[in-house]
Amino acid sequence: MDSPLxxxxxxxxDHLARTVEALLVVASAPLxxxxxxxxxxxxPERVETALGLLRERYGEGKSxxxxxxxxxxxxxxxxxxxxxxxxxxxxxxVERGLSQAAVETLAIVAYxxxxxxxxxxxxxxxxADSAVASLVERGLIAEAGREDGPGGAVRYRTTALxxxxxxxxxxxxxxxxxxxxxDTGELRERLLEVASARAS
Amino acid sequence: xxxxxxxxxxxxxxxxxxxxxLLLTLLLKEALEPREVDVAGIVLSFVDHLAEREEIDxxxxxxxxxxxxxxxxxxxxALFPDEAAELDALEPEEAAEExxxxxxxxxxxxxxxxxxxxxxxxxxxxxxxxxxxxxxPQAERRLALQDCSALAEALRGLAVPPPNxxxxxxxxxxxxxxxxxxxxxxxxxRRRRFDFDVEVGxxxxxxxxxxxxxxxxLRKSGEIALSQAAPFAPxxxxxxxxxxxxxxxxxxx
Numbered sequence: 532m533d534s535p536l537x538x539x540x541x542x543x544x545d546h547l548a549r550t551v552e553a554l555l556v557v558a559s560a561p562l563x564x565x566x567x568x569x570x571x572x573x574x575p576e577r578v579e580t581a582l583g584l585l586r587e588r589y590g591e592g593k594s595x596x597x598x599x600x601x602x603x604x605x606x607x608x609x610x611x612x613x614x615x616x617x618x619x620x621x622x623x624x625v626e627r628g629l630s631q632a633a634v635e636t637l638a639i640v641a642y643x644x645x646x647x648x649x650x651x652x653x654x655x656x657x658x659a660d661s662a663v664a665s666l667v668e669r670g671l672i673a674e675a676g677r678e679d680g681p682g683g684a685v686r687y688r689t690t691a692l693x694x695x696x697x698x699x700x701x702x703x704x705x706x707x708x709x710x711x712x713x714d715t716g717e718l719r720e721r722l723l724e725v726a727s728a729r730a731s
Numbered sequence: 732x733x734x735x736x737x738x739x740x741x742x743x744x745x746x747x748x749x750x751x752x753l754l755l756t757l758l759l760k761e762a763l764e765p766r767e768v769d770v771a772g773i774v775l776s777f778v779d780h781l782a783e784r785e786e787i788d789x790x791x792x793x794x795x796x797x798x799x800x801x802x803x804x805x806x807x808x809a810l811f812p813d814e815a816a817e818l819d820a821l822e823p824e825e826a827a828e829e830x831x832x833x834x835x836x837x838x839x840x841x842x843x844x845x846x847x848x849x850x851x852x853x854x855x856x857x858x859x860x861x862x863x864x865x866x867x868p869q870a871e872r873r874l875a876l877q878d879c880s881a882l883a884e885a886l887r888g889l890a891v892p893p894p895n896x897x898x899x900x901x902x903x904x905x906x907x908x909x910x911x912x913x914x915x916x917x918x919x920x921r922r923r924r925f926d927f928d929v930e931v932g933x934x935x936x937x938x939x940x941x942x943x944x945x946x947x948x949l950r951k952s953g954e955i956a957l958s959q960a961a962p963f964a965p966x967x968x969x970x971x972x973x974x975x976x977x978x979x980x981x982x983x984x
Contacts, residue, residue: 559860559861559862559863606859607859607860614857617858635844638847653811654840655837656810657767658764697850698850698853706843
C-alpha cells in the first residue's frame with residue numbers, strides 16, 4: 532500500500548498545512564489568514580507557517596497548482612504552464628470585451644473609490660452609466676453606500692475579484708497616482724501658450 | 732456634387748443615429764441628455780463629410796462651428812451644473828489652472844487605465860476558479876438548560892381559558908323611526924315649536940340617533956323647519972307653515 536503524501540516530513544505544522552490546503556481547495560475566493568485560522572481552529576502564526584510550507588510546495592514550476600497571495604488572502608490558481616490548456620477548455624467572462632471606457636472607469640473607482648457615477652462622469656467628461664453597469668455585472672465593482680444627504684448618488688468600490696483578475700495583493704499594489712500622467716504645471720504652461728498664440 | 736446643409740449631416744453615434752438637426756432638436760427638448768452625446772464623434776463625421784468634397788464650404792464650416800460650440804456649452808453645463816457660476820468668476824489664469832488640473836486628473840486616470848490594460852495582458856496566463864463560495868454552515872442555536880417546573884409554569888399560563896367574548900352589542904335594539912315620527916308630529920300638533928335636545932335629553936345614544944333620523948325624515952317631507960343658531964347649539968324644530976308665516980311677516984315688515 533502506498534504511503535500517504537507528506538508535504539515535509541516531521542514538520543510540526545504538517546497536519547495544519549494539510550487542513551489549510553483543503554480549505555483553499557474548497558474555497559472559490561481568496562481566504563485571509565484570519566479566516567483560515569478560524570476555520571482550522573488554530574493559531575494565526577502557525578497558519579502563516581503552514582502557508583509558507585504550502586507556497587514552497589505549490590510554487591510556479593513545481594506543480595500544476597500554484598498558491599498565490601492575492602486580494603488580501605491566499606488562493607490556488609493554475610500554473611502559467613497550463614494556461615494554454617485552460618484557455619482551450621475555459622472562458623474568461625470577467626475581462627472578455629472590457630472596453631476602454633470601462634477600464635478608465637475601473638481605474639477611477641480603484642484609485643478614488645468609493646466614488647459615484649457623477650464623480651466618474653466629471654473626470655471622464657462623458658456619462659459613466661453603461662460603463663458602471665457593465666463593471667457591476669462583471670463583479671469588478673460593487674455598491675458601497677451612498678453620498679451624504681437625501682437622495683445621494685450610489686457610490687462604488689472595487690471588489691476582491693478585481694484584485695484577483697488583475698493579480699494584485701491589494702489596492703496598495705497599484706502604481707502611485709502621482710507617478711502617472713502629466714504634470715499639472717506643464718499642462719498649464721501649454722494651455723497658456725496656446726491661448727497667447729491665438730490672441731496674437 | 733450639391734452641398735449638404737450641416738443640419739442634414741447624418742450622424743451614427745452610440746446615443747443617437749440620424750440627422751444633426753434632429754439631434755439638436757432632441758437636446759433642446761431635453762429628450763436626450765447632452766452628456767450622452769459624443770461631440771468628438773460629431774466632429775469626426777463632419778470632417779469625413781468635408782473630406783468627401785473637393786472644395787471647402789466655408790459657410791458650412793462656420794455654421795458647424797456655431798452649432799458644435801452651442802452643443803459643447805450645453806454638454807459642459809450639464810456635466811458641471813454646480814461649478815458653472817464658480818468658473819464664470821475665475822480669472823483667465825485661474826481658469827487655465829483649473830482646466831490644467833482637470834486635464835491632468837483625467838490624463839492620470841487614462842495612464843492608470845493603460846496600466847490596468849497592460850496588467851490584464853500579463854496576467855492572462857493566470858487561471859483560477861470562479862464561482863459562488865460554498866454556503867457557510869448555519870449557526871446552531873443552542874438553548875440554555877431549562878428548568879422543567881418553569882416550563883410547566885409557563886405552559887400553565889398559556890393553558891388559561893380565554894375570557895368570554897362580549898356579545899352585548901348583538902342585543903342592541905333599535906327603536907323604529909316611525910315611533911319618533913309619530914311622537915314629533917304629535918308634539919308639533921300641540922306646540923308650534925320645540926327644542927330637539929330637550930326632547931331627547933333622557934334617551935340613550937341609540938335612541939337619540941334614531942330620533943335624529945326621524946327629524947331628517949320630517950324635514951325631507953317638508954313637514955318641519957329646522958334652525959340652529961350656531962354649530963352645536965340646540966336644534967329648534969318648528970312647523971313648516973309656521974316658518975313660512977315668519978318669513979312672510981319679516982318680508983312685509
